[in-house]
Amino acid sequence: MHETFYDxxxxxxxxxxxxxxxxxxxxxxLGLSPAFAPQIAHAMENKPRIPVLWLHGLExxxxxxxxxxxxxxxxxxxILSMISLDxxxxxxxxxxxxxxxxxxxxxxxYDGNFILAVEGNAPLGEDxxxxxxxxxxxxxxxxxxxxxxxxxxxxxxxxxxxxxxxARPNPTRATPTHKIPGIADKPIIKVPGCPPISExxxxxxxxxxxxxKLPELDNQGRPKMFYSQRIHDKCYRRGHFDAxxxxxxxxxxxxxxxxxxxxxxxxxxxxxxxxxxxxxxxGLSFPIQAGHPCIGCxxxxxxxxxxxxxxxxxxxxxxxxxxxxxxxxTAALIVGGAVAVHAGAxxxxxxxxKGDDA
Amino acid sequence: MSDVSKxxxxxxxxxxxxxxxxxxxxxxxxxxxxxxxxxxxxxxxSLGGEAxxxxxxxxxxxIHFVAAYITVIGFVFRIYWAFVGNSHARExxxxxxxxxxxxxxxxxxxxxxxxxxxxxxxxxxxxxxxxLAMHFMYVWGITxxxxxxxxxxxxxxxFGTWQHTYFTTWVNPLFGQSQDVHTWHHIGMWVxxxxxxxxxxxxxxxxxxxxxxxxxxxxxGWRQFKDDRPADKD
Numbered sequence: 001m002h003e004t005f006y007d008x009x010x011x012x013x014x015x016x017x018x019x020x021x022x023x024x025x026x027x028x029x030l031g032l033s034p035a036f037a038p039q040i041a042h043a044m045e046n047k048p049r050i051p052v053l054w055l056h057g058l059e060x061x062x063x064x065x066x067x068x069x070x071x072x073x074x075x076x077x078x079i080l081s082m083i084s085l086d087x088x089x090x091x092x093x094x095x096x097x098x099x100x101x102x103x104x105x106x107x108x109x110y111d112g113n114f115i116l117a118v119e120g121n122a123p124l125g126e127d128x129x130x131x132x133x134x135x136x137x138x139x140x141x142x143x144x145x146x147x148x149x150x151x152x153x154x155x156x157x158x159x160x161x162x163x164x165x166x167a168r169p170n171p172t173r174a175t176p177t178h179k180i181p182g183i184a185d186k187p188i189i190k191v192p193g194c195p196p197i198s199e200x201x202x203x204x205x206x207x208x209x210x211x212x213k214l215p216e217l218d219n220q221g222r223p224k225m226f227y228s229q230r231i232h233d234k235c236y237r238r239g240h241f242d243a244x245x246x247x248x249x250x251x252x253x254x255x256x257x258x259x260x261x262x263x264x265x266x267x268x269x270x271x272x273x274x275x276x277x278x279x280x281x282x283g284l285s286f287p288i289q290a291g292h293p294c295i296g297c298x299x300x301x302x303x304x305x306x307x308x309x310x311x312x313x314x315x316x317x318x319x320x321x322x323x324x325x326x327x328x329x330t331a332a333l334i335v336g337g338a339v340a341v342h343a344g345a346x347x348x349x350x351x352x353x354k355g356d357d358a
Numbered sequence: 359m360s361d362v363s364k365x366x367x368x369x370x371x372x373x374x375x376x377x378x379x380x381x382x383x384x385x386x387x388x389x390x391x392x393x394x395x396x397x398x399x400x401x402x403x404s405l406g407g408e409a410x411x412x413x414x415x416x417x418x419x420x421i422h423f424v425a426a427y428i429t430v431i432g433f434v435f436r437i438y439w440a441f442v443g444n445s446h447a448r449e450x451x452x453x454x455x456x457x458x459x460x461x462x463x464x465x466x467x468x469x470x471x472x473x474x475x476x477x478x479x480x481x482x483x484x485x486x487x488x489x490l491a492m493h494f495m496y497v498w499g500i501t502x503x504x505x506x507x508x509x510x511x512x513x514x515x516x517f518g519t520w521q522h523t524y525f526t527t528w529v530n531p532l533f534g535q536s537q538d539v540h541t542w543h544h545i546g547m548w549v550x551x552x553x554x555x556x557x558x559x560x561x562x563x564x565x566x567x568x569x570x571x572x573x574x575x576x577x578x579g580w581r582q583f584k585d586d587r588p589a590d591k592d
Contacts, residue, residue, distance in 0.1 A: 218517075219527050228517045230536075244414030246404040254404050263401055269513075270536035299535040312399055313541045324541050325399065328548025335552050339559045342471070346563055349473050 005044035005209070019044075026210075029203045029278075031225050043210040050209055051106050051114040053145060054088035057138045058131050058165045058174050059120025063156040064090045066195035069281070070202045083205055086114075089133070100134045103141075107148045115208070116149035118142065118159045122180055123172035130172040139180060146184040151214060152177060153189045154221075155201065160192035161300040168304055168316070178221065187214055190221040192273075194297035199278050200226045222272070231268035231294050234276040237261070250291075261288060265309040267296030369580040370482050372446045376439055380432050381576055387425045387432065388550060394422035395547050399540075426507055433500060446483040450492035460486050480569040480588075482581055488560070495553040499546060505529060506543040510536070 009019055023044065024037040056064075068091070085092075087102045094102065106114055123130035128137030146152060154177045157163040166174040178188050191204055204223055207215045215223040232238065240246070240260040247254040247261050260266070268276070271294055275286040287294055293309065296302040306314025312323035322330075373381070397418050405412050440448045454460045463479065463486035470478045471487070479485065484492060509529035512521030513536060533539045565572040571582040 220531055224517070230513060233514075233516070239409040242416035243409040243412035244401065244405050244416075244418075245409055245412070246401055248404055253406070259404060263404075267537060270540060272536075296535075296537060299537065301534050301538070305537060312544065313537055315541060315545075324544035324548065325396075328545065328551065331548055331552055332555065335555050339555060343559065343563065345473060346567060350567065353476070 004046060005049060006041075008049070009044075026203070026206045029199055030207055040206070040210045043212075047209065047212070049084040051084045051086045051110050052088075052117055052205075053086060053103060053106055053114055053149070054090075054117040054119065055138075055142060055145065056089055056133070057118065057120035057122045057142065057158070058172070059156070059158045061090055061119070062195040063119045063158075063201070064088070066198045067155075067201050068198075070198035083115075083209070090119075103145065107145065111148050113150050114148070115151055115153060115205075116145055116186075117153040117155055118177050119155040120158045121162060121165070121174050121176050123165070123174045124180070125171065125173035130174075139182075142177070143180065143182040143184070146186060149184065149186055151187045151189065151208070152183075153191060153204065154178070155191055156196055157192045157194045157297060157302070160190035160222075163194060164303045166303075188221055189214060189217060189223060192222065192227075192298040192300075196298070197226075197274060197278050197280060200274055226274045226278075227272045227298070229272065229274075229277075231271045231273055231276045231288070235268050235288060236276065237288060255291060258291070261291075261293040263311055264293050265295075265307065265311055266293035267299070267302070267308075268294040271296040271299050271302075273298040369582045371579055372444075372482055372581045373576055373579045374439075374443055374447065375579065376435070377443065377447055378576055378579055380436050380439070384429060384432050384436075387429045388554065390421055390425040391429065392547060392551060392554075394418050394425070395544075398422060399544055423511065426504075426511070429500065430504055430508075433504065449483045449489050450497055453486075453489045453493045463487075464490060478564075478568045480583065480585070482570075485568075491553070491556065495549060499549050499553060503543065503546045503550065506533075506539050506546065509539050510543065 006019065010016075020037070020041060023040040024034060026040050027034060027036040030036075086106045087099065089095075089099060092099060120131075122128060122137075122139035122142050124139060128139035131138040133141055154160045158165065158174075159177045162170075162174055162176045165172065166176070177183060178190075189204065191201060193200070200223075203226070204215060207223075207225075215225060218224050218227060232241075235241070237258060237260045240258070241262055245254060245257075245259040246263040247259045248263060249255070250264065262269070266288065268288060275294070276288065279286045279289070295308045296305075304316075306312075306321060306323065310323065312325055314321040314323055315327060401415060401418075405414060437451070440451050466475065466479055467485050467487035469475045483489075505525060506529060508521050508525040510526075512519060512523075512526035515521050529539055530536055533542055561572050564570075565574075569584050571580075571584075575581045
């Protein structure tokens with residue numbers, strides 16, 4: 001039997017006091033009452049670690065970079081030991097055939113009981129030849145391993161939505177996990193973001209281990225506890241938004257005073273994520289706090305909406321790219337012109353017909 | 359108006375009082391929605407000073423939401439009145455597209471607007487082309503705006519509220535994401551603006567050039583005719 005989390009932590013020299021502190025913090029991060037801390041501690045003392053296979057497709061490794069920086073006091077030591085991260089080709093020491101053998105071994109030993117974490121996505125173009133792992137198309141490995149998994153975690157916007165490699169015209173046909181033909185009919189948890197917040201990633205895993213069930217998901221498959229509110233709803237600059245105080249350009253007085261970034265394209269009002277509450281790098285800051293508009297990196301299609309610094313999105317299909325106002329004003333102008341011409345013609349006609357009557 | 363001075367066929371009561379009230383309430387609501395909606399997409403110049411001194415953008419959004427609720431309640435009432443009101447109250451909801459006669463009427467109106475026929479037909483209610491425009495640009499346009507509007511409103515009211523449950527949960531994925539819903543709602547605004555432009559122009563023009571009263575009818579309810587020949591149906 002696998003070691004429990006507690007065994008691993010003790011083995012790594014973590015005191016029981018630190019362990020209990022971690023459990024309370026984990027309860028807090030999951031939005032549970034302090035009463036749940038003992039439950040988390042109990043789970044960690046008694047439950048075997050769940051094996052995780054972490055596969056990498058077309059991606060930039062930012063999810064891994066974020067994950068290993070989880071600033072939770074013990075996270076960087078604990079989370080990696082807490083799950084039995086059997087395979088993760090980015091951070092594992094093994095390589096080559098020895099590494100690939102681990103996948104087979106895990107499938108054999110824990111068939112239907114391990115978690116498949118996917119970072120990046122699979123390109124379907126040219127039979128998947130745009131992404132090769134261990135000499136085979138990644139899409140084949142992904143679909144095969146998915147058949148044996150208990151659940152699938154789609155890390156980041158790549159696995160959840162497609163992200164920049166799926167941007168128009170998507171030459172490699174990069175496809176998010178849930179849309180890949182042949183992917184097993186297993187629960188898929190989307191944890192979007194480019195990258196997702198580290199504490200969100202670790203908390204999703206902690207929840208699954210502690211309660212032995214998936215966190216509650218919204219109808220698009222995202223954990224509700226982190227993706228049920230917009231950046232905007234908890235933004236500390238919201239007061240400036242309601243007041244009508246905006247940054248007009250990045251070097252103006254408003255920017256210095258920390259006004260709302262809405263007019264320079266902030267996607268906070270349309271982005272579901274926890275950045276404005278959990279923040280980044282141990283709660284240090286998040287883009288808006290640093291004076292940069294949210295680009296909406298956890299939303300589907302954020303990469304194809306035109307400039308990050310524009311309030312209104314580009315709309316494709318008009319030959320040139322235009323936003324709703326440009327299209328609307330053009331249409332209104334054409335109709336207005338037509339009305340004027342028509343009115344003029346009507347007047348002429350009327351005068352002419354009056355002449356007839358007379 | 360040489361022929362107006364001659365005797366008229368008796369006037370017909372077309373627009374019942376609730377329809378007339380609804381029409382003008384809707385007109386002013388659309389005006390408020392259009393102005394505030396445009397400003398939500400392109401906010402007015404930034405204000406300086408303390409945030410606590412102002413609530414400008416808050417008021418702009420508030421007016422938008424109030425006018426939106428007035429529109430929704432009015433539209434629901436308008437649908438109700440299509441059932442209980444007179445036959446003209448149903449015109450814009452059910453264009454009789456299955457009747458060839460209707461399309462002949464549409465064609466005739468197109469010719470009339472293209473100035474290729476000397477005289478328009480005479481209608482008690484809307485002419486067939488107007489029915490089509492009302493149906494597709496107004497009825498479906500405003501329905502689209504109500505659905506996308508509630509979807510975005512539900513994002514503010516949040517998970518578990520009826521706006522979120524009945525609109526946001528399915529509208530956001532349908533369009534892609536929230537930003538797409540905003541973009542389409544914005545395009546919808548321009549469709550309504552174009553509709554209003556045509557509607558106002560045509561109403562003025564028809565008032566002068568057609569064979570029946572238009573603008574005064576939406577105030578008094580009575581359709582007056584400028585000649586004695588029988589009205590066309592459909």
